Structure formats: structure tokens, C-alpha cells
Amino acid sequence: MQDHDHENEVQFKPLEWGLIRRLFSYARPVRRKVAWLSVVTVTRSIQLPMLTWVMGLIISGPIAHHDAGLLVWALGGYFIFALSVDGLYHFRHRLALEVGETVVSGLRTEIFEKVQRQPMSFFHRVKLGRVLGRVTSDVESLRVGIQDVLFVSLEQGGQLIVAAAVMAYCDLVLFLVVLGMAPILWGVNRRFRMRLSYESRAASESFSRVTATLAESVNGIRVTQGFVRQQTNSGLFRNLLNAHSRLNLALVRTSAILVPMLEVNSQFFIAILLMVGGWRTFNDLMTLAELIQFFFLANLFFSPLATLGTQYNNALVAMAGAERVFWLIDHKPEWEDAPEATALPDPRVAATSAPSQTHGARVAFRDVTFGYDPQKPVLHDINFVAEPGQTIGLVGHTGSGKSSIIGLVAKFYLPTAGEVRIDEREVRTITSDSLHRQMGIVQQQNFLFTGTVLDNIRMSRPEASDDDVREAARQLDCLDIFEGLPDGLLTEVGERGTSLSVGQRQLICFTRALLADPRIVILDEATSAIDAMTEARLQTALVKLLHGRTSFIVAHRLSTIRHADQVLVLDQGRIIERGRHEELVAAGGRYSELYAQFTQTAAAA
Numbered sequence: 232m233q234d235h236d237h238e239n240e241v242q243f244k245p246l247e248w249g250l251i252r253r254l255f256s257y258a259r260p261v262r263r264k265v266a267w268l269s270v271v272t273v274t275r276s277i278q279l280p281m282l283t284w285v286m287g288l289i290i291s292g293p294i295a296h297h298d299a300g301l302l303v304w305a306l307g308g309y310f311i312f313a314l315s316v317d318g319l320y321h322f323r324h325r326l327a328l329e330v331g332e333t334v335v336s337g338l339r340t341e342i343f344e345k346v347q348r349q350p351m352s353f354f355h356r357v358k359l360g361r362v363l364g365r366v367t368s369d370v371e372s373l374r375v376g377i378q379d380v381l382f383v384s385l386e387q388g389g390q391l392i393v394a395a396a397v398m399a400y401c402d403l404v405l406f407l408v409v410l411g412m413a414p415i416l417w418g419v420n421r422r423f424r425m426r427l428s429y430e431s432r433a434a435s436e437s438f439s440r441v442t443a444t445l446a447e448s449v450n451g452i453r454v455t456q457g458f459v460r461q462q463t464n465s466g467l468f469r470n471l472l473n474a475h476s477r478l479n480l481a482l483v484r485t486s487a488i489l490v491p492m493l494e495v496n497s498q499f500f501i502a503i504l505l506m507v508g509g510w511r512t513f514n515d516l517m518t519l520a521e522l523i524q525f526f527f528l529a530n531l532f533f534s535p536l537a538t539l540g541t542q543y544n545n546a547l548v549a550m551a552g553a554e555r556v557f558w559l560i561d562h563k564p565e566w567e568d569a570p571e572a573t574a575l576p577d578p579r580v581a582a583t584s585a586p587s588q589t590h591g592a593r594v595a596f597r598d599v600t601f602g603y604d605p606q607k608p609v610l611h612d613i614n615f616v617a618e619p620g621q622t623i624g625l626v627g628h629t630g631s632g633k634s635s636i637i638g639l640v641a642k643f644y645l646p647t648a649g650e651v652r653i654d655e656r657e658v659r660t661i662t663s664d665s666l667h668r669q670m671g672i673v674q675q676q677n678f679l680f681t682g683t684v685l686d687n688i689r690m691s692r693p694e695a696s697d698d699d700v701r702e703a704a705r706q707l708d709c710l711d712i713f714e715g716l717p718d719g720l721l722t723e724v725g726e727r728g729t730s731l732s733v734g735q736r737q738l739i740c741f742t743r744a745l746l747a748d749p750r751i752v753i754l755d756e757a758t759s760a761i762d763a764m765t766e767a768r769l770q771t772a773l774v775k776l777l778h779g780r781t782s783f784i785v786a787h788r789l790s791t792i793r794h795a796d797q798v799l800v801l802d803q804g805r806i807i808e809r810g811r812h813e814e815l816v817a818a819g820g821r822y823s824e825l826y827a828q829f830t831q832t833a834a835a836a
């Protein structure tokens with residue numbers, strides 16, 4: 232498949248009937264509006280030149296014959312006609328916006344749904360900026376394609392044809408002069424519009440680079456200040472701004488050439504028309520009223536030419552956008568749940584007797600080999616069993632494969648060889664949703680969405696009441712911490728909310744996990760140092776969260792896994808040691824080295 236995730240995307244693409252039809256299929260919910268829009272558009276394309284025609288009739292009729300009575304009637308009629316033309320403009324504009332909006336929101340919804348279903352590997356390959364680009368600028372170019380290109384072109388094209396027909400009927404010779412000038416206007420317009428389009432794209436891409444750099448600088452301000460990089464960064468930012476200014480100036484220069492060029496052209500055309508038209512009037516080949524009428528008609532002929540050039544350009548940009556958007560929508564996930572996959576039963580639901588103390592799942596890895604790229608395995612021959620309720624600690628240097636094991640337990644990836652079994656079932660035969668419903672994941676970054684603490688906890692079980700959330704926090708002994716926040720559980724967190732400490736964020740994530748009452752808990756421990764007091768609270772909460780559940784802990788601060796039932800020590804994707812904490816320390820191998828390092832660092836801190 233063609234990779235569309237490259238930096239230099241094509242900006243124009245020839246019109247393709249299949250793509251156009253597919254785009255319009257998103258307007259199906261407003262089918263009747265599309266039909267009305269077409270009727271209104273065609274009517275307007277006839278009305279506009281007709282209005283000019285009527286004006287000509289008034290000049291050559293009542294005005295030329297000094298008939299004041301008839302003139303009043305004629306003006307009344309003209310006024311009503313003009314009102315109907317403007318009235319229809321209102322409807323055309325409104326209907327087009329409604330149709331465009333339906334298509335745009337349909338596309339955005341579909342992209343969002345499809346992207347959400349992609350496996351993790353997709354997000355490693357396709358940059359976030361690219362996905363955002365599809366949902367924003369590409370879909371916007373399609374909006375222009377839907378609501379403007381077709382209907383404006385229809386209206387303007389119709390106006391052009393009707394104006395041409397009326398001109399030909401009025402005075403064929405003068406019409407041929409107009410026709411001869413049309414290709415020049417079209418050519419100049421197209422050439423400059425293409426250039427404008429390229430330049431405006433380049434300017435908007437450079438602006439994205441400016442905003443992305445700004446966002447990165449704000450996010451990484453600690454690193455910048457920590458390494459005294461302010462001056463260097465300012466220099467880099469200035470360079471980006473200069474490049475952006477240069478592109479903007481180029482854009483303005485091109486449009487500053489185009490506009491006067493078109494003006495000169497039209498003055499030039501008017502001069503030719505005045506010359507030929509004047510000569511024909513002198514020789515009684517046409518009346519003065521006909522000449523005046525002709526000038527208005529010529530204007531109705533030339534202005535659509537410029538508009539059609541612009542719309543044609545927009546159509547080519549929309550086609551390129553449509554291709555990228557549909558690539559994303561049609562992008563087949565690398566893998567999906569097997570069609571025969573079924574839900575993982577939750578034994579607690581079926582249980583008739585009182586719930587047992589242990590309700591964790593059994594997780595087993597058998598000869599598992601895995602690579603993000605199957606040709607380059609990062610895990611080799613991994614074998615272990617986590618019995619229900621056990622805690623497995625994963626330890627090893629950075630890049631040793633801890634997160635990869637967790638990714639396989641969570642079925643974010645499938646093993647390249649070997650089997651991952653949950654409750655004796657191979658993961659491929661289990662639907663991902665049912666597995667995730669029985670799993671609580673607490674990640675290192677402690678991701679919180681914009682919203683209140685309460686919303687963030689409730690995310691794992693939306694139907695939970697406020698009291699359920701409170702109860703979960705109480706069970707973890709951290710309700711007092713949440714209630715101590717400025718607005719208690721209703722404190723806003725996330726982008727614009729209160730800044731929370733690493734420990735507070737982690738407690739929110741623990742409570743979120745507990746509320747879902749999972750059978751498997753995955754915890755990727757935060758690397759950052761936490762003060763002793765918070766550490767103690769976290770440890771208490773953790774013990775309660777893990778009680779009775781099967782858990783996997785990627786431990787960075789080894790204090791967490793002293794009580795693990797089994798510690799797996801990883802090195803370059805292989806398990807090199809395994810056992811309980813005391814056994815491993817006593818064995819004097821890699822784990823005891825790591826532990827010695829850890830205790831030294833902890834003592835120094």
C-alpha cells in the first residue's frame with residue numbers, strides 16, 4: 232500500500248469521479264437539501280443574466296420611448312425579480328453550508344472512530360500531526376469542495392453560458408470578440424491561482440512548524456532552562472519565524488501581482504469592446520441600449536471565468552485531501568480480533584457462591600517471541616506463569632523489554648511466535664474489549680484528561696455514582712488527599728486545571744483502576760522521585776489495589792516489588808533471572824546488582 236505518511240504530500244490531484252461520488256455519499260442524510268440546492272443553483276444561474284436582459288429591455292423600451300407610465304411598471308417588475316434573485320442567494324448559501332457541514336462532521340466522526348480502533352503499531356508509524364492534519368485542514372478543503380466548488384461552479388458556469396447565449400443573440404460579432412479574450416483571462420488566472428495555492432500551503436506548513444516548536448518549547452521549558460538553552464532555542468525559533476515571514480511575503484507578492492494583472496486585463500478588454508461596440512453603433516449595426524446591455528452581460532461572462540478558475544483549483548486541492556482522508560479511513564488495521572474470538576468470561580459474574588478472596592486471571596507466556604518489526608525480535612523465548620492473584624515484577628535496564636511484555640499481556644500487540652494465554656485461552660481467541668474490561672492499566676505518564684478529578688476516576692466505569700468513586704478512594708486510603716484539593720473531587724485537572732503532583736496523579740489513576748474492579752492490573756511505575764511520605768501513601772494504596780488481582784508491575788523504584796510473588800529480570804529481551812526478591816538478592820546475580828544500585832541511590836537522595 233502506498234504510504235501517505237510522508238512529509239511532502241501532493242497538493243493537487245486530478246478530478247476523479249469515484250472520489251467525488253464517495254464524498255457526496257456523506258451527504259445522504261440531507262439528500263433532500265442537496266436536491267433543493269441543485270434546483271436553487273440552476274435557477275440562480277439563469278436568473279442573473281436574465282436580470283441584465285430585463286434591464287436592457289427597460290432601457291431600449293420605456294426609457295428609449297420616454298414612456299413614464301410603462302417605466303414605473305417595468306421598474307416594479309424589475310425590483311420584484313431582483314428580490315427573488317437575492318432571496319434565492321440566501322437559500323443557496325444556507326443549504327450549501329448545511330450540506331457541507333453534514334459531510335464534514337460525517338467524515339470527522341468516521342476518521343475518529345477508525346483511528347481509535349487501530350492497534351498500537353499504527354500510532355508508532357503514523358505521526359500524530361498527520362492524523363490531526365487529516366481531521367483539520369484536509370477535511371476543511373473537502374468542505375470547500377462540497378459546499379463551494381460544485382454549487383458555485385454550477386451557478387457561475389450556468390451564468391456564463393446563459394450570458395454567452397444572450398450576448399450571441401444580441402450581437403454575434405461583439406460576442407466573438409469577447410470569446411476571443413476569454414482564454415487569456417482564464418490562462419492568467421489559473422497560472423497565478425496555482426502559484427498562490429502552492430505558496431499558501433507552504434506558508435501554512437511553516438506556520439505549523441512554528442506552533443509545534445512553540446508548544447514543544449513550553450512543554451520542555453524545564454529542560455531548556457535546566458541546560459541554559461534559551462539563547463540557542465530563541466535563535467532556532469527566530470530562524471523558523473524568518474522562514475515563515477519569507478513565505479508569507481512571497482504569498483502577498485504573488486497576489487499583489489495577480490489582482491492588478493486581472494484589473495489591467497479587464498480595462499484592456501473594456502477598451503477593445505468600446506472600440507468595436509462604438510464602431511458598430513456608429514454604423515447603426517446595434518443600438519446604444521444594446522451596447523449598454525452588452526457591457527453588463529460581458530461582465531456576467533468574465534467574472535465567472537475568474538471564479539471558475541479558483542474553484543477548479545479548490546477542486547484539485549479537495550481531491551488530494553479526499554485521497555488522504557480516505558486512505559486513513561480505509562487503512563486496514565494490521566490485525567483485528569479473529570472473527571471467531573469470543574468474550575473472556577468473568578468468573579465473578581457467573582459465581583453463585585460468595586466471591587472468593589482471589590479473583591485474578593491466570594496469565595501464561597509460552598515460548599513467546601515478539602518484535603515490533605517481526606524481522607527484529609525484541610523479546611525471545613519468554614516463559615512464565617502468573618497464577619490468579621499473583622504479582623509479577625518486571626525489572627531490567629532501559630530497553631530490556633519490560634513494556635513490550637506488558638503490551639502483549641494487554642493484547643496491544645500479538646506475539647510473533649509462541650502463545651500468550653489468559654485463563655487458559657489463547658489471546659487471539661479473546662475479544663480485546665472483553666479483555667480490557669477486566670484489566671486496569673496505570674501508566675507511567677499518569678495520563679489525565681481535561682475534566683474534574685471525579686470525571687477522571689469515573690472514566691473506567693462511567694455508570695459509577697459519586698459515592699462509588701468516593702468509596703473507591705476511601706478503600707485506597709486517599710479520599711482525604713482528593714478532598715484536600717482546592718475544589719475537592721470537583722477540582723479541574725488536565726490542560727487548564729490545577730497542577731497536581733506526580734503522587735496525586737498516580738493516586739487518581741490507582742482509584743480509576745480500582746473502580747473498574749479489574750482482574751488484571753498493569754502498573755508501569757513512574758520513574759520520577761517521590762518524597763517518602765507520598766511513597767508510603769502510594770505503597771499502601773497499591774497493596775490494596777493489587778489485593779486478590781493478578782498484577783504486572785514494571786518497577787523502577789525497586790521498593791515496590793519486594794513483595795512480588797515472582798520477579799522477572801530482563802536483559803536484551805530475555806529473562807535472565809527469576810524468583811522472589813530475597814532469593815534473587817541472595818543469589819548475587821544481576822538483580823542483586825540492580826538492587827544495590829537502587830539502595831545506594833535511594834540512600835544518597
Ligand SMILES: Nc1ncnc2c1ncn2[C@@H]1O[C@H](COP(=O)(O)OP(=O)(O)OP(=O)(O)O)[C@@H](O)[C@H]1O
Nearest residue numbers: 355603604609627628629630631632633634635636
Ligand atoms: N514502538 C516500537 N517500535 C519499535 N521498537 C520498539 C518500540 N517500542 C520499543 N521498541 C524497542 O523494543 C525494545 C524493548 O523496549 P521496551 O520498551 O519493551 O523496553 P523497556 O524495558 O520497557 O524500557 P524502558 O524501561 O526504557 O521503558 C527496545 O530495543 C526498544 O527500542
